Amino acid sequence: GAGVSQSPRYKVAKRGQDVALRCDxxxxxxxxxxxxxxxxxxxxxxxxxQNEAQLDKSGLPSDRFFAERPEGSVSTLKIxxxxxxxxxxxxxxxxxxxxxxxxxxxxxxRLTVV
Amino acid sequence: xxxVGLHLPTLSVQEGDNSIINCAYSNSASDYFIWYKxxxxxxxxxxxxxxxxxxxxxxxxxxxxxxKTVKHLSLQIAATQPGDSAVYFCAEMAxxxxxxxxxxxxxxxxxx
Numbered sequence: 570g571a572g573v574s575q576s577p578r579y580k581v582a583k584r585g586q587d588v589a590l591r592c593d594x595x596x597x598x599x600x601x602x603x604x605x606x607x608x609x610x611x612x613x614x615x616x617x618x619q620n621e622a623q624l625d626k627s628g629l630p631s632d633r634f635f636a637e638r639p640e641g642s643v644s645t646l647k648i649x650x651x652x653x654x655x656x657x658x659x660x661x662x663x664x665x666x667x668x669x670x671x672x673x674x675x676x677x678x679r680l681t682v683v
Numbered sequence: 684x685x686x687v688g689l690h691l692p693t694l695s696v697q698e699g700d701n702s703i704i705n706c707a708y709s710n711s712a713s714d715y716f717i718w719y720k721x722x723x724x725x726x727x728x729x730x731x732x733x734x735x736x737x738x739x740x741x742x743x744x745x746x747x748x749x750x751k752t753v754k755h756l757s758l759q760i761a762a763t764q765p766g767d768s769a770v771y772f773c774a775e776m777a778x779x780x781x782x783x784x785x786x787x788x789x790x791x792x793x794x795x
Contacts, residue, residue: 573726600781611772611785612727625782660726671717671774671783674726 571595573675575661581681582651590646590678594663601644602672603636604660612660618644630655651682693790702760704789706773709754713775717783718747718758721770730758730771760791768793 574593582588594601599620604612605628614628620641629636633651638644648655658679662672696702708716714735719727731742733749733756740747746759756773770790774783 602782609787611774611788612783613785614782617781628782662726671719671729671732674719674728676724676726 573661573663573673575659575675575678577678578676579679579681581683584652584682585650586682587647587649588651588680590648590659590680592644592646592661592663592675594642594644594661595665595673596642598663598665598673599641600664600672601638602662602664603644603646604662604674605630606658606660606677608657615646615659648680651680653682656680656682692787693792695792695794696763697794698765699762702758702763702767702791704758704760704771704773704791706756706758706786706789707754708756708773708775708786710775710777710784711754712777712779713784714778715776716747716749716756717774717776718745718756719772719774719785720767721772721788723769727772763791763793765793765795767791 601618603615606612617625618638633649635647658677660677662674664672717732718730721727733740770788
């Protein structure tokens with residue numbers, strides 16, 4: 570596609586509920602990143618995929634967070650037993666060669682845990 | 684209008700004036716820097732980048748200056764327009780890394 574697509578745009582979850590956030594990167598982009606952006610803050614790195622391989626998950630806040638990209642294209646970020654502190658915008662980005670033009674970000678999924 | 688000091692969260696500028704947004708970075712190993720613009724409800728949008736072997740780079744209405752001695756980055760926007768109202772983030776990447784580290788951002792508001 571022309572850009573990075575994320576769905577849903579908004580998600581309200583009750584505390585304790587599991588959620589799944591989807592990212593469709595730009596076609597052909599090898600690298601895929603997930604970032605978390607709290608209100609009024611800059612994005613914070615969560616995890617990085619190169620094709621289907623998750624090469625870095627050092628930014629995932631807890632073992633309740635899980636990401637996958639099984640076929641090297643679409644990625645899903647799953648949060649189990651959501652808590653209020655998980656409320657944030659979750660951004661997905663993809664790149665062909667990130668040192669040429671950074672990443673292309675999607676519009677994000679705003680997760681609100683009530 | 685100019686954000687002074689290390690970082691000022693907000694900048695109000697008159698339409699048509701030039702804007703200067705400042706950013707301090709902390710990692711001496713950072714060698715690639717990007718400015719992003721983020722409008723409400725959207726993801727960060729690439730504006731301009733610069734590598735550490737350069738001091739200045741110009742784009743359309745934007746200029747990025749890099750001072751490695753004091754680890755300072757600035758973004759200059761010429762003839763600021765209402766559509767420039769957004770949050771601006773500087774981001775850095777170290778030579779052996781693929782992760783971007785973002786600053787807290789500066790909110791720019793353009794007055795008509």
